[in-house]
Amino acid sequence: MFPFSVLVGKAVRRISRLRGGGSALPGLVVEKIDPGFMGRALTGLPHGVVVISGTNGKTTTTKMVVELLQGQGLTVFTNRTGSNFTRGVAAALLGDVNWRGRLKADIAVLELDEAHAVHFVKLVPPTHCLLLNVLRDQLDRFGEIDQTTRLLERIAAKTTGTVVLNREDPRVAGIASTVPAANIAYFGLDSSLRSTFPNDDELRGDIGVPPPSSLPADVILEHVDGNSASFLVDGELTSVDLRLRGVYNIFNAAAALATARAVLGDAVNRPALFASLATVEPAFGRGESLVVDGTPLELVLVKNPSGFRLGLKSFDATGYATMIAINDNYADGRDMSWLWDVDFDSLGLAGVDMVSGVRAYDMALRLKYDDVDVRAVETDTTAALKAFISATHGQPKRIFCTYTAMLAVRRDLSKITTVEVVS
Structure with missing residues (x-):
């Protein structure tokens, strides 16, 4: 057979x-x-x-x-x-x-x-x-x-x-x-x-x-x-x-x-x-660096307290515009309570320019408790990415995202820049 x-x-x-x-x-x-x-x-x-x-x-x-x-x-x-x-x-x-x-x-x-x-x-x-x-x-x-x-x-x-x-x-x-x-x-x-x-x-x-x-x-x-x-x-x-x-x-x-x-x-x-x-280059979405409008844009996958904590520790927020996209689809894990186990103080001085994803408001609330300024919230990742890029023109950018949010962001980015195609 x-x-x-x-x-x-x-x-x-x-x-x-x-x-x-x-x-x-x-x-x-x-x-x-x-x-x-x-x-x-x-x-x-x-x-x-x-x-x-x-x-x-x-x-x-x-x-x-x-x-x-x-x-x-x-x-x-x-x-x-x-x-x-x-x-x-x-x-x-x-x-x-x-x-x-x-x-x-x-x-x-x-x-x-x-x-x-x-x-x-x-x-x-x-x-x-x-x-x-x-x-x-x-x-x-x-x-x-x-x-x-x-x-x-x-x-x-x-x-x-x-x-x-x-x-x-x-x-x-x-x-x-x-x-x-x-x-x-x-x-x-x-x-x-x-x-x-x-x-x-x-x-x-x-x-x-x-x-x-x-x-x-x-x-x-x-x-x-x-x-x-x-x-x-x-x-x-x-x-x-x-x-x-x-x-x-x-x-x-x-x-x-x-x-x-x-x-x-x-x-x-x-x-x-x-x-x-x-x-060895980073795997897609894992510290991957792209170029948008002549400036770098980094994608950092986050999916649990340890990963998010080490991501924040590894990448200095100074001089970067930051977006966070949080989904709770099956591949992300449905329980997002782990966000409360992450310390976001390192984002305090720079703030977060955009929060997006299905659980955007949960993420925004969590940042508020660490006194991190959130400049915009948009649950739709396509609209959020467009607004984020427009509002931070000329600045290096970094996006922290859960797995399915990362896939959505990469798909939208592929329309405006070169993104690795995984076959």
């Missing part, structure tokens, strides 16, 4: 793209008519399958791992659209397999939502997995934070090779007890950077937070200065200037380095690894 299912899936993909439809629809179709499609396509790749999951940083980290491995000469398949459900992986496969369903690649590196990753690993046991963090994010979808940890444990349990863990997140580091010690690698932080990257308990000020981890890490982020970072690997310190912006992306770089090293083993070309890292 599989040549038929591949042909049907490819036809749906072509029609969907012509009509401007969603990128995951072809994957949903092929999943329904041929549940074994992904397993057949991904089994037998020379370097296996890497699954990347966790609350924050999946898209950017996946992009980094892909480019690090490509820099080592590997042909890498990945779900570039950022659709991190299994149907998104199936849809991406339909674009790369031949009519027989065969994939020409050395390795697959896949970003997967925590719950969908559990379903995926039942179909395709990964050879490697990278588990980034566990933070309170979209709890209306996954339940309590410990449930998210259990989902990651199930991913690790199905992994046949190395499990790469964040030693600074006690819930993630604790997953090591569920898999053989020989199959664990860690990435981590120098003690001087611990306060910059609080885990979920520290962010909420919980009593009894575990002390900093002393577990041996394969890659340690030692120092950060703007976009420059130093990493300790095998006792040797290497400094690199990054194109990525934001301290959270730089810590993700340590995770990507650890994962690439786990995949490549002794065959790794260390100079080439860091040369590749230096050239």
